[in-house]
Amino acid sequence: MKQSNAAEKLTADQNQLAKHAIQVHKFGGSSLASAQCIVRVVDIIRQHCQLNDIVVVSANGGTTDALFALYHQAILQTETLEISLHDIKSMQAQLISELLSSSNEKRLLTQLDADCAQLKKWLENSPQQHQADILAFGELWSARLLSEVLSEKVCPSFMVDSRDFLVIDNDKACQVNTQVSKTQLYQLKQRHKLAVITGYIAKNSQNETCTLGRNGSDYSATIMASLVGALNVTLWTDVDGIYSADPRVVPSARKLHRLPNGVAKELGRLGNPVLHAKTLQPLTDHSTHLHVASSFDPSISGTEIGKFGQIAKQELSVTFLNDLLLAQSDSFTGNLGEQAQQEFSAVCGDDKAGFIVIHQEQQKAVSQWLASHDTEVKFTPASILATVGHKVIHHGDVQARFKRSLRHSKTFARVNSPNEHSIMAVLTQACTTELLNNVHHDMTKDARHIGLVVAGLGNIGERFLEMLPAQLSRVPALENVHLVGLVSSKKALFNNDGIEVNQALSLYQKDAQPIDKSELMSWLANHPYDELVVVDVTPSEQFSLLYEDFFKQGIHVIGANKWAASSSTDNYKSLLASAAKSKSLWFGNTTVGAGLPINYAINDLLNSGDNITEISGIFSGTLSWIFETYDGTLPFSKLMLDALSQGITEPDPREDLSGRDVQRKLLILARAAGFELSLADIKCQNLVPDALQTLSIPDFLAAADQLDSFFSEQLNQAKEQQCCIRYIARFSVSESGKLTAKVGLEVLSNNDAFANLTPCDNIFQIKSGWYQENPLIIRGPGAGRDVTASGIHSDLVNICQRLNTRQSQVKLKGID
Ligand SMILES: Nc1ncnc2c1ncn2[C@@H]1O[C@H](COP(=O)(O)OP(=O)(O)O)[C@@H](O)[C@H]1O
Ligand SMILES: N[C@@H](CC(=O)OP(=O)(O)O)C(=O)O
Known part of the structure; x- marks a missing residue:
């Protein structure tokens, strides 16, 4: 692979291209794990991509693990090497055969033969020297195959080996040489063709293959986004967002609709596989949006990562890292302790108590470092269980709850992260599924966020809003209710971060914008809350016609409006059926008798x-x-x-x-x-x-x-x-x-x-x-401002009491 490290100035034509490259889509291994998965990805690309976007891919699910296993077998010179190599090759060959027409199939199978011959040579002769080259085949095969399938089925596409442009200056810190990488990427771009680029791999300054670390394709995607100034990066994976805990282990995990950058970064650092630790680094100076979405169900809105206001900041999650080492030594105190934490990228440490917590592979390096300081060290197997949330260390109630929920576990210490977003418990036991579920339950049980939209700002709507602040602070069931929308027949005000309830009407007068039905429905379809309740205090038959759509979206309705409940029998039955299907609640106590129950x-x-x-x-x-x-x-x-x-x-x-x-x-x-x-x-x-x-x-x-x-x-x-x-x-x-x-x-x-x-x-x-x-x-x-508005409040409390105890279904691999 030829590579020039000389930075070149972009031509006007290339700059023009930069303006068009607006989206990066990264498909993780889980989204590319089988021919069926790849077909789904192709559909997503057909619907969501433009020709000048960038697609970044990981190796087909399980391939990197298999290549790692091959590498270890080669080091240990086990006899199973041949069989394992054969298995990897057949899996690739099968994908190629299932997805491509015969001429392309033949070409890719020939390339696969050549790759496997090279792979075999490295494995047999110099595995250590070529570890990254060996691992790189995963992404190479995946990108090659997807770009061929796209060219056959969707649009002209070409594959880019990221080693042809992405230069990493410092292997350990994975620092990108931005200027060189950017120039080289623009040289490789082909007009009117969709680029499919390998994630995970790059070249170092010695022109050798290197990797960005396990799960590193997320980082690749945000690097590409920063290089081309993309506005949006979507990480397509097998789960429809980032959850308050690993949903495979904690079935009651809640989706975090919006994660502030700092919190997402901390989650990545503490082992959340959806977000590689460095994913957010390239985006710090850009206004790029980062989304996590499910390739198994693209219609579901996922998690958005960015700068957010109050609501997103309240979300808590729980994460863990097993197989760590607790290293205790006098040398880990004071300045030296701080130095050690940095040097070994410690998960956490305490320079007063004299310990650091490290990944196992650092053990040797730590021992050597301590030997040079002539101090003893004690290593103990350990794990970390952390609760993560915006500035969480300052929340006394969260600290207390976390401590209480750990009372039966072997907690060596609790440490606040310097970025203030996590409280970590160092455990001298593995973090078990049971412990994780218990702690998650204790930390998140009260937190279902409910968005409230009020439609109709007449007499009753106004009174309802006047009463809202007192209700929100008085009624426990309304603790996580956020007023997010105010709608009249002509205008609307929406704020995902919540509309200040004490000034709702004046903010509406000041900031509401004209809105039509499709804009309203599109906002409602993409709201970032666990649940959304629309309070309809309009007298409008037109507005009542939207109920069917509300119910289809799983939105709950409190209607003071009589139209829907007294519409034709067919329509009424169909509304009930839609509501039942998506578990929408429909309350309308005030349609008759105002507040009378x-x-x-x-x-x-x-x-x-x-x-x-x-x-x-x-x-x-x-x-x-x-x-x-x-x-x-x-x-x-x-x-x-x-x-x-x-x-x-x-x-x-x-x-x-x-x-x-x-x-x-x-x-x-x-x-x-x-x-x-x-x-x-x-x-x-x-x-x-x-x-x-x-x-x-x-x-x-x-x-x-x-x-x-x-x-x-x-x-x-x-x-x-x-x-x-x-x-x-x-x-x-x-x-x-x-x-x-x-x-x-x-x-x-x-x-x-x-x-x-x-x-x-x-x-x-x-x-x-x-x-x-x-x-x-x-x-x-049976009528009047106060009694009607309070009747609606009674419905709201009732709905929220029901919703608070609901568990949302985690969408894994598109399984209902
Ligand atoms: N807090 C979490 N939220 C969402 N998913 C999580 C979380 N913790 C662990 N996971 C797991 O991460 C998996 C996705 O990560 P990964 O396998 O790296 O995806 P990909 O192959 O798409 O890059 C999901 O299947 C999910 O089970
Ligand atoms: N294939 C690499 C890189 C990667 O990011 O994969 P994924 O997107 O499947 O986590 C790995 O398995 O580590």
Whole structure:
């Protein structure tokens, strides 16, 4: 491989290319482990890449391990070498044959033959001298194969051996010679072809192959990104993000949607295989975004790593490193101790207590170093278990919890990392699955982050927001709720880091931007929270049409909006099915009776095994006020105009008098009670005569006295029988199962439960198996700012209590 170390100035044409190379996609070994996996990767590239992007690949899953095993067999000169070499070759040959058409297959198999002959020579004659060359075949084969498959199936592509441009100045620290590497990379780029570059390997300044360390392809990817000024690096792997612990070992691990840079770096240092320790180094001076996503399920949003605000900073995770050595010596105290920590890249150390914790392969070097200082050393097998989070060492509660959760383990010491992002326990035992699970449980059990979006900033929405700060600090179930979106019919304000709840409305006035439906849905689909709750306090049918999409995305809905719950039977059933499928919760206690717990009561009865046979009552605050007040002293129309001027009726009182709102409410309750019916099944008496129904509002108000004779006649007839008139909703089911449902005027005895309400109050009466002769009654204000907003808060607490105890399913290898 020819290589020139001379830095060359980029031509204008090359600079132009730099502007286009905007994305780096790195596919790890797990994503390339079989022909089926590679086909998936090809699909991802088809959908997510442009020609001038860069694809970085690791060796096909297991290949580097196999090459390491070959190397060790060669050193030990074991007889199994031939067989192992044959196995590696057949695995590659099989991938080639499964994925390529016959002419390309033949060509790649010939190249594989030549490579394996070279590999054999090195293994037999000079393995130590060629360790990195031997390991490099993994990435070489993987890149060659993928670029061929891409050329056949997707777009022109070419393979780049990173040793042809990537120069590492200092093998140990893996420092990149940026200028030379950048120039050489641009010389290799081919226009209108997608580059597939080997990860993990590079050349040193002596022109020899070197590696960037195990899992080093992540680092390769960010190096490439810094060389071409890429805006985005995606690490495609077999898990859909970085979790609060290794999800293979801790099934209850939670996805960390957003990781601050410093925390990600510390996780990499402490053994998280998704992030190589140096991955973030090349990005420190760039505004490049780093993502971790699953190649097995690309549609799931993964983990984003970057500079984040408050919410991301609260996430905690637990990680461990086994097979370490605790080295204790007087020489590890004071300045010398600090020096030793640096020299041996110690995982941690304490220069007062005189110890460092190192990887096993450093043992020899440490012994030699100490021999030159003439001091003794004691090595003990050890492991590290750490809790990692932004500036975690300053959180007294986390320190205390961590200590408590380690009380039954052999903890030699606890050490805070100098970068302040981890508290490490040095254990003189291996970190077991059980210990990791227990500690993880103790550290993360309370932390499910719930995003809250409020849609509809009218009267009730405003009151809901006014009450929110006190609720968030008072109710334990809301501890991890973050207000992240405010939406009105025209504008929206979103902030992934959380909108300051005390200034929500003023921030909305200042910063909200116009938004359309697709922008709204795209934000909601990519939110970085464990759960998202949309509170719909809009009166909008349009907005209710989005529920289906919300449920498909697993978003939960609290609706004060009646449209969806009273929509057609087909639509309603389909909403319930979508919500059930994605485990979305749908609460709507305030759709009927504002804050009165009518929906909760119905649910509780059903949960207790009861059978509801009748629901009746006065469901409209306006009609309640009108008929409780109407005693014949004033004409009906005068009363109605009074109610209008006090804001008790809608701006067009016919909306109340039509009974349609009551009809919808009865439908919602009957459905909540488990009955299948539609609006058309509920008879509705419109109190507005036909002649007045089509007038303009002013004309209707001017002609309102035409209502009077009807109502005075109804009232007088009722009075003659010691009765009164009320607008009643009534739904019942007979013993034979026949449903009857109607809303309209009824004549009631003066001592009926419905006859003596405080004007405006609602009343709900439920008859059921348990409450037959003596029905269950709920009554109280059925409208108003405070009661409605507090009803929504009650739904929010209920939803959050349920969500807090939910465990999210870790997506490993696309398995559901
Ligand atoms: N905290 C963690 N979050 C996510 N994955 C983790 C974590 N700790 C360990 N893992 C494991 O890391 C694996 C991915 O790392 P690695 O094998 O290096 O991927 P790749 O081959 O794609 O580079 C996942 O399968 C996962 O089980
Ligand atoms: N193939 C190398 C480099 C690498 O980064 O692999 P992966 O992306 O599969 O972790 C290794 O196994 O160490």
